[in-house]
Amino acid sequence: MTEETLSNLLHENRRFEPPAELAAAANVKASAYDDAAADREGFWAAAAERLAWTKKWDRVLDWDNPPFAKWFVGGELNVAYNCVDRHVEAGNGDRVAIHWVGEPADEARDITYADLQAEVSRAANALTSLGIGKGDPVAIYMPMIPEAIFAMLACARIGAPHTVVFGGFSAEALGSRLEDFKAKLVVTSDGGYRRGTASALKPAVDEARQISSRAGHDVGRVLVVRRTGQEVAFDEDVDVWWHDVVDSASPEHTPESFDSEHPLFVMYTSGTTGKPKGILHTTGGYLTQCAFTHWEVFDLKPETDVYWCTADIGWITGHSYIVYGPLANGVTQVLYEGTPDSPERGRWWQIIADKKVTVFYTAPTAIRSFMKQGREIPDRHDMSSLRILGSVGEPINPEAYIWYRLVIGGDRTPVVDTWWQTETGAIMISPLPGVTAGKPGSAMTALPGVSADVVNDEGVPVPHGSGGYLVLTSPWPSMLRTIWGDDQRYIDTYWSRFRDQGFYFAGDGAKKDEDGDLWVLGRVDDVMNVSGHRLSTTEIESALVSHPKVAEAAVVGATDPDTGQAVVAFVILRENAGDGGEGIAKELSDHVRTQIGPIAKPRQIMIVPELPKTRSGKIMRRLLRDVAEKREVGDTTTLADSTIMELISAGQATST
Ligand code: PRX
Secondary structure, three states, rough: OOOOHHHHHOOOOOEEOOOOHHHOOOOOOOHHHHHHHHHHHHHHHHHHHOOOOOOOOOOEEEEEEEEEOOOOOOOOEEEHHHHHHHHHHHHHHHEEEEEEOOOOOEEEEEHHHHHHHHHHHHHHHHHHOOOOOOOOOEEEEEEHHHHHHHHHHHHHHHHEEEEEEEOOHHHHHHHHHHHHOOOOOOEEEEEEEEOEEEEHHHHHHHHHHHHHHHHHOOOOOEEEOOOEEEEOOOOOOOOEEHHHHHOOOOOOOOOEEEOOOOOOEEEEEEOOOOOOOOEEEHHHHHHHHHHHHHHHHHOOOOOOOOOEEEEOOOOOHHHHHHHHHHHOOOEEEEEEEEOOOEEEEEEEHHHHHHHHHEEEEEEEHHHHHHHHHOOHHHHOOOOOOOOOEEEEEEOOOOOHHHHHHHHHHHOOEEEEEEHHHHOOOOOEEEEOOOOOEEEOOEEEOOOOOOOOEEOOOOEEEOOOOOOOEEOOOOOOOOOOOEEEEHHHHHHHHHOOOOOOOOOOOEEEEEEEEEEEEEEEEEEEOOOOEEEEEEEEEEHHHHHHHHHOOOEEEEEEEEEOOEEEEEEEEEEEEEEHHOOOOOOHHHHHHHHHHOOOOHHHHHEEEEOOOOOOOOOOOOOOHHHHHHHHOOOOOOOOOOOOOOOHHHHHHOOOOOOO
16 A cells, blocks of 8 residues: 555545454444443443452442442452453463563563462462551552562452552652552562663652652552662662562462442542542442453454553553453453564564454554654564554544554554543443444544533533534443542532533543544643643643742643644743753753653743733633744733733743
8 A cells, every 4th residue: 555545545534344254243233322322220230240249239320429429339349350360260271361571572471360360369468468458558660560460450359459650750750649649568670671771660669758758658668579680779677579578478369359339549640730630440330341341342352362452551541451451351462561662663563463463452642653664664564463453542643543554454454443531441432343434533432331422611512513522421330439539629620510411521622523423632621642641731830840940831732743742831930040051941851850750851841031821810821832833823812911922932942
């Protein structure tokens, strides 16, 4: 297929019908939409029946006190048993659960479900021996190694809620999460491999413990996996090696049952204020919807599929679609430690060919970067095993969708563009590969059992062909239950914008096309989406303002061809800082890196004399976005001082 054909396709308005064979054997058929619409609770109850419960629920949904939901009320189950033991008991202990592929080319490890049962049991026994029990918060800060999954499942097994903090976050970011979560123990490793070099993790944990301690919370113990073998500081009173306590622990462990609403984990995510929100997910409803949607959206055949999701376990996608959903379904999956380009740019495609991956789930930002490198690289590999491709994290532009389908999927594979959020816990809007004729760039329709709509400012659904705010109009099993320790913020953030209608406000803009299909356009609040990672403008502004030379800062997300959006910062320096000195932009950028992490690093920092503000003092980010995206600056009539934009546009813009 030539580049010219590719571009013709873009203008062809093509629909991609499901392959006939796939449609005939699909797990979920078109009738599921009607079944769910006729009896939503019955539909989810049937999905919950796919799991093993030690005590059946009395009531499917308790929505008597909205927006606080309870699903499968009175039911009891163990998540780790569902993800591991029951597959062994069903005679599938020899099935590979995880094909782990290390970044160093010669490192790999296959872990069967029976191995996983022994490893998770050992880790559960070790955590218990370290004094961790039901309800004790545990933080996990690890690279993509099997022990990260063992640790998550061990926590679930003993009822200890976990929070996994992405290994790319800084000590500061980790420290504030340890404090907010009141973590009793941290599981980490000495380091991990990134682009061929061993980078340290343990020192960040040591520093984060101090930060948490200064804020009033002491973390008791740190459990350390030896991954790279690099030198680490070791405090015998606090630190303990994984190989000392886990390897010697018994591989037998009897799982206890927990209430359906027992906290499973908290995932911190950026909101519109500086403080990350701890999104709480619980047990029964979360596992039901993760497992069901994974089986439904990827048309999963656990006996034959080899599934690979390239997310990091430090994000919600890694939780729902590497750990909980796939393992609950008993599938074989790939877990890759490193970056796509290490040791060479075809590494991912090599892994697909080697492991005969059939279902592949990644982010548009990755697809766009491969597009830039050219199709010669993927074309060198035999990827004929692939049958379904998924996309998540940000809108997928039609060009990337078509490239993905043609070049990676050989024009055979449906592409499922899945819309969801940390808060929704599981996929909410997506095509079904055996049912839907997909449109490049559209997430299509709400899944069976899910109800979404697009509404105007008054909360009234917009007609076909119009745009507005994306809302979810009924509760769903894997919905967040609250913000950890802050019920009011939960109500204010998600349920007050359309309080009268009782709709969940997702924070995204969307369009309903003439057929009623949904096109998610991106955030309508002060949240940015950089390479599929969620960042808050306020959080980065707070980081900048904590630098001694900075008086004020405003951050916007500017459209970027590679990363979707990119961080652009406008900074006013303090008077005593003069012009900040040479290298000021780099200095500030490095500061953001240490405060939050490399993902938050601005693409550009502009030093400006003033910021555009309304008469009431609100920064007009719209105008700053015009500057950042090099457009003509829009309407400035509401500015307190309309000359400011000229000053900024002509100002001493300093770029990183
Ligand atoms: O703006 C939407 C975008 O990512 C946000 C959620 O980010 P996060 O909680 O980090 O979860 C990412 C992985 C589920 C959403 O509010 N988003 C996610 N998926 C899509 C998307 N935007 C458009 N299309 C998608 N498929």
